[in-house]
Amino acid sequence: QVQLVESGGGLVQPGGSLRLSCVASGSIFSIAAMNWYRQAPGKERELVARISSGGSTNYADSAKGRFTISRDNALNTAYLQMNSLKPEDTAVYYCNLRRLAMDYWGKGTLVTVSS
Secondary structure (H helix, E strand, O other): OOOEEEEOOEEEOOOOOEEEEEEEOOOOHHHOEEEEEEEOOOOOOEEEEEEOOOOOEEEOOOOOOOEEEEEEHHHOEEEEEEOOOOHHHOEEEEEEEEEOOEEEEOOOEEEEEOO
16 A cells, blocks of 8 residues: 655765665655664664654664654655764665555665675
């Protein structure tokens, strides 16, 4: 029912910045929480950042102070601005929409931080 499409991943040098976007289809975007997860090779999926329907945000300790999650309800889009990137940020980043019992995922976008 809901489809999510991520974009913005790529290769970046340590200390660089990247902005991920996630466009959602459907009419429930504005009442859903939006989350960014990531999964590094050999690691478990982890929650990086979330933003509620009301705009409150939460971050993983590893992301706090460097990453910013935001949303534009008019565009059905969530963003993850990533600054001061580190090699350990290298992962596939997944956009997630969560509303009640429903849980939707994008296909992911690869972020590689390397010199």
